[in-house]
Amino acid sequence: MNRESLIAALQSVCGKVIVDDERLRVYETDGLMAKKQRPGVVVLPETIAEVQAIMSLCHKAGVPVVARGAGTGLSGGATPHPDGIVLSLARFNRILEVDQQNLLARVEPGVTNLAISRHVASLGLFYAPDPSSQIACTIGGNVAENSGGVHCLKYGLTVHNVRKLKLISPEGELYEVGSEAFDTAGLDLLALMHGSEGMLGIVIEVTVRLLPIPESISVLLAAFDDVSVAADAVGKIIAAGILPAGLEMMDNPAIRAAEAFVHAGYPEEAAALLICELDGSGTELEAQARQLDELLRAAGAILIRHATEAADRDRLWQGRKSAFPAVGRLAPDYYCMDGTIPRRELASVLKQISVLAEHHGLGVANVFHAGDGNLHPLILYDANQPGDTERAEAFGADILTLCIEKGGTITGEHGVGIEKIDQMCVQFRTAELAVFHQVKSAFDETGILNPGKAVPTLSRCAEFGAMHVHRGEEKFPHLERF
């Protein structure tokens, strides 16, 4: 089908079809700015029936479909296909039902993550996963990427907090996986859908689990004069049976950058900072915070700050939450990595990252979700310097290989998309990649859903791309990145 007849066919089933160059440009990237691809057509359906008709049409015509929420993803999961359409779910932005009896909320996929928590706050409830882009990212995108956030050590990822999905198959059929009950017959398709990056089905409704808002929250900030000592303290907290709601770490370059940027009151001379958030009932929380304070001192903390009031807590968090833009001021460009390693390897991996930095001749600042071993090294470089981009990419590839070597993974929460498709060949063998292709074909036999993403072809791995963040050119500069 040529573009003109495709447009005409789409216009006959969907009220809002974008075809002009100027408006198509809005959709040419997601949060992965380095890869730009102008889509042929963008459709913005408003009803389930419209989505079904669009899918059925594209299925018959063999036209690739890339689903898109807010386009805040960092790995190129929503980068358009050159011969395909972008299916924007932005107009599906209603919260359909809040079920207080069963602590569930039924929402459309284009609802933002934060909007759910805001909507149910007056009932004393919240939706737990909190990716850093939560003010803008949509719940449909969260399902596609199995998004995490700073509180997943205690509250889990998106997969742990979604009870049911309504989906549309590539053929245009409407179906459900999961239910309002705690389990359903058959294979766990609900779990499989999470993190499938829009390649198995189009999410058209999400039923999320709500939790009671904790009575009180307590934040401790601990400074260390040695990165290894800080890393070991993380293991000691967990070993003591304390399960913090969040447990974050920053190294010295990240601390200095954050302090210079937002003046959070961080000790600039510290080699590492731990930020630990506890939540629970008032008196017990105080006791636990005291226990944690003693533990951190015994583990070698040189300074500890403690905050319970919202304004003070925000101040302790502020440096961490603005770490990405703060680091962005250190160099013209940075490249954000997203590997995960077993916690016990934290100290040794940090040491090796600094060795790699020297080898590649580039700077690096480390911020990470220490509680679950999810690293976000930020590689500093200057894209205008010949060879710098290649060196940054090589450095990044080395870090991901290191993560795999240590028993970890190439992506903890940003997804594979097109960005890390090359590293998939490092993490998985041909036999496993073949199974991924088989899984895909079970859901999407003709391969029209987001083709070319997440799983590399067996013949050759796609060329490596990168999350390229150029100073002043961030796609969503107002979003926190952590």
Added chain:
Amino acid sequence: MISADQSEELAAKVTEARDSGNPLVIMGGNTRAWLGNAPEADFPTLSVAGHRGVIDYQPEELVIRVRAGTPLTEVVSLLAANQQYLPFEPPAFGSESTIGGVIATGLSGPGRPFRGAVRDHVLGATIISGAGECLSFGGQVMKNVAGYDVSRLMAGSYGVLGVLLDVSLKVLPVPQATVTLAVPLSVQAAHARMPGLSMIPEVSALAWYNGQLLVRYSGTEQAMARIRSTADGELAEDHIWAQIRDLSLPEIAAADVLWRISIKPSASDLLGETCLLDWCGGLRWIVPAEAMTDVRAGLSQGEAMIFRGSTETKQRFGTFHPMAPVPARLNLALKKRFDPAGILNPGRLFEEA
């Protein structure tokens, strides 16, 4: 603790079955063979019981990697010695129950609404596919979005996709203290109280049995002391939760036919017929007076499974709740891709014709 790696022998047997087209019945400790659909014929057994032992366990990582044939009791004691536990509280149906069976049947205990199900704690798995290939998915880390989440798919798959070799599970520290309180109430009155109670952060299980609402609280010593002095109910033995988990309560254990209803917790369906109500109301165990009663027919929503019953009962009503057409097709499509020769537990979870 016995440790033995039999993955090569097991893979060889699967390859042989693939080539000959003769199906296998996968077995661990033989404590769950009665669950699900009975084998279509007298197929030979593939015993995974000898493939056992803990591969890796470092308590501060909150992860244990263990071979499928390892007895559940061994894993539970090892974790307990380190003040940790399996948060999904899997039932043991005898001391021979293995981790492989726990994962394959995907059954979670009373803490499920609060701490999550089996699949929520699966971080990685190694399997032998029906093609005889050893495949590794996921890993030993909490956050991992590389590739489709095939390892979670193993939970509750009844062995129809692959032979589980080992699994990595997220574990948690045991709460400092636990208190169980019992309140004499009818099932309807107990059910009505459950949504309110589930908002209390310390509540870690909510059930009703034999005229009593049972509330389990878990947390710090200090919090439990407060609950003991302020919360409603008489102090009861914590042991009741193990009986609920293992279905060893007298009426349930003695039942020839036992139906398991998984339903939206607030639903009122079959409350009057419920023998044991668990999961804040979301799990209902029903012992019909007549063996040949179609309990499923009395449901307006939710799903009914014949948990225990004769082959005749299962065949008459269907063991598992029927799936809707599209999910049924997708289940079958996955089966055909993981096990093209149809040799792994054929028919155990759904009809494969």
